[in-house]
Amino acid sequence: MFTRSNTARRRLSGASLANRTKKISWSLVRGVILFGLCFEIVYPFFVKIMQTFMTKEDLVDPTIKLYPLHWTLSTLRQTFTEIEFVPAAFNSLILSLTVSVLQMMICTLVGYGLARFKFRGRNLLFFMVILTLIIPPQLYSITQYLYFYYFGVGQHTVNLIGTYWPFLLLSLTGMGMKNGLYIFLMRQFFRGLPKELEDAAYIDGCGIFGTYLRVILPNARNMLITVFVLSFSWQWTDYFFSSMLLGAQQVTNLPLAIINNIQLIRTGGERVDPILYAVERNTACLLAIIPLLILFAFLQKKLINGIERSGLVE
Amino acid sequence: MAARAKKIRSLERKKSYAGYFFVLPFIIGVCFVFLPMIIEMIRLSFSTMIKPTVAGQSYTLDFAGLTYYKVFFTKDAWFLQLTWTTALNSLIDFICILFFSFFIAVLLNQEFRGRSLARVLFFIPVVVMTGVIAQVDSGSLANSIGSVDSIVDVGAQTAVSLPTVADLLQGSNVLDSRLVSVITAVITRMSVMVNGSGVQILLFLAGLQAISPAVYEAASIEGCSGWETFWKITLPMMSPIILLNAVYTAIECFTNTNNTVIRALLNMVNNQHKYSEAAARAVIYLLIVAVVVGIIFLLGKKLVFYRE
Structure with missing residues (x-):
């Protein structure tokens, strides 16, 4: 009753391909935008988290920025009780x-x-x-x-x-x-x-x-x-x-x-x-x-x- | 006929009484908490405060007329200047934040992997930019609030500094240096925008979610494209929340505690104890804010669509 002709099918698949590329490129753009903005929010936050686990030597060392060399829980413990x-x-x-x-x-x-x-x-x-x-x-x-x-x-x-x-x-x-x-x-x-x-x-x-x-x-x-x-x-x-x-x-x-x-x-x-x-x-x-x-x-x-x-x- | 009209009228009256019941808590608040304080502030701006000679006694007020208002317009050029530049800056922030937060809310409303995480991350500014955390972040600033000149832009301080990118662009002669300065300015404002729009994103998100999917479904069956759907459905349905956010953002930009005028006012109250001067200035500045808000409401009257 309801058979599709070949051309119609091809047109359909073409449209779906265009749709898919559109979808994928949009999700890529969205991903880049959101990632960049989240980075802006998270970066200062992340630095604070990492500083929590740094010893004093790490904190004053200008070469250490992202993560501590000597991990410690003493600051956390001290703050928690204080x-x-x-x-x-x-x-x-x-x-x-x-x-x-x-x-x-x-x-x-x-x-x-x-x-x-x-x-x-x-x-x-x-x-x-x-x-x-x-x-x-x-x-x-x-x-x-x-x-x-x-x-x-x-x-x-x-x-x-x-x-x-x-x-x-x-x-x-x-x-x-x-x-x-x-x-x-x-x-x-x-x-x-x-x-x-x-x-x-x-x-x-x-x-x-x-x-x-x-x-x-x-x-x-x-x-x-x-x-x-x-x-x-x-x-x-x-x-x-x-x-x-x-x-x-x-x-x-x-x-x-x-x-x-x-x-x-x-x-x-x-x-x-x-x-x-x-x-x-x-x-x-x-x-x-x-x-x-x-x-x-x-x-x-x-x-x-x-x-x-x-x-x-x- | 008459009986029916009466019945309808009595229902209307009943509804209006119910209305009073609903808003009763706020009426009490306005009459017993809010208005006394505001009247006190306005009274203060028209009078000189005489501090109590006996400890434990409250202050008395001596009527001074428009003295403190005259000072504002005639003697303090710096405050007038400050008000003007702050107002302009706030206006730019206002426009940026409004568009930006709407855009982000639309993004966060779409289905994608990691959406929950992204939402939580965009929530961080809501809690970080106010209260104790903002206070600790600007801890070193707390002492320097004394003079207006030394106020450092908090937004710029907490921003991710991108010296490498800027240097790179400046160093290579690919781009015009003016263009580079525009780009860096945008990046700096970006952090103000991201950190200043947490609440707005949340409000927009709640509004977006309140739109029934059935409406979108109907639109897609009718053959609406995504673009058309946005303009014909999302925007009108969101217009009440857009008005809300426009008003809130304007108020927030003009009166948050990082605002230079507000800081100067708080400094006058807390450190210099110039209560009357501060009150007079606050009245003038808040009148300006009220005018801005009034303009937004007037625009909103034309543009906002209510389904009632």
Whole structure:
């Protein structure tokens, strides 16, 4: 019934050959571009990793650049104990996890509200979201410190500095680090979702909040993961807010430990070589980054194509 | 008829109340956390701060009118100059980063071997360029922040230096020396671009993945070429995220803590304790940023496609 003529077959194979060469050359170009750029990112990182394993002689030797001649674990061990990695990382984990989950939930809520509902003052509120992004928190850090130092009304104030409360309060009110970005992201994403998605759910008798939970959130999965990753990583490495709101005495997390615990003069009064000191600080940073990279490697696999599965047939 | 209209109106009202519920956390944040601080900053810029004579007391403010704003426009030529050059530089960075990150995100969204690894590597700048790691990297800079002149470009410092390539090109008379300087400039900016676009790539990637494959499938059945698909599907579907990234990148370029103006401002606050001067300048500079962002939004209004 459906036999192909020879010429058609030849034309087909010719087209597929052209396609294949096009495909292969494109993947070559892509490979070169990505490799080159990754090199730019990885090279400084790689140097730091290798320096971690170098002895002092290797570090001062200008001929040794890429990998150590005398491998050693002493810097790594020294740094690990000095920043008290396990307790510090545990504190960081608790704080980052709480803050990022809260921020993810609150920012999604606010973003959805701004995207889908018409109410008075919506534009003003969105303007405020952008304003929180525009004004760098570093500029009003002193006011913020005083705000939480004398937290309360009139004479009834409590000092929240040194506790996790400022972080929780800021996250709960969408005022945490870069929360404007997350709200904005969610708003843009929800505005890009087809409205029929909700309409179908409303017709099926789903309420506004039921729709939000059962239809909207599953569709926003990629964005939720993205917000979580950003929020978690930035909280994990944040020094500015931690040093301002936690201080060093009460609670120590990883960023504080890196800056405060590694000193040129150790607690015993022993002086550390400046080069070793610099390498120790870099090593501490590596120790902080690696869990994040593992987390991201795990989570980026969950970013999947095409999430408009539920409730909509186009 | 009337009853039906009423019903619809009541649904609308119900929806608007629900809207308030959704944004309630942020309203509380704006009213009780954000606005008090911003108002304080603006108040500070219009007044002179009198430090407390008794320890433990808070400062008081003495109204000074436009004094500190006048200083900005009349006396400090250097700050005006700094603002202008920084703004221009930020604009170039902004354009580079936006195009670059979109391109990389499209690449990282394609299927190829080693994609997961590439994605993880492009994620590194997100964590390295902020917070404690940036602080440690610029550790030696921390002391030199005092004077604006001694500020070294951090991006250039962490870049992979390519003296050999540049020397090679310069030495051999194959290429014009001006062309060589352009190439080296591009390479230097490349590292700024790569390290400055981690977040943007991640956001674009999330946006790209949100496009349903069904749409692409339909397009390919209709006989769309890859080029057409990009212009007719990917770009319009991505436009909300492009607007987001444009705004975010602009803000990031203009107000990150490596920005020379922001550094000068922070230096005034933290080291010189000139709170009012810093506040007045911050207000002016952030107004400029707000204008830039406003322009992006105006452009976005025409170009962005929302499916609602």
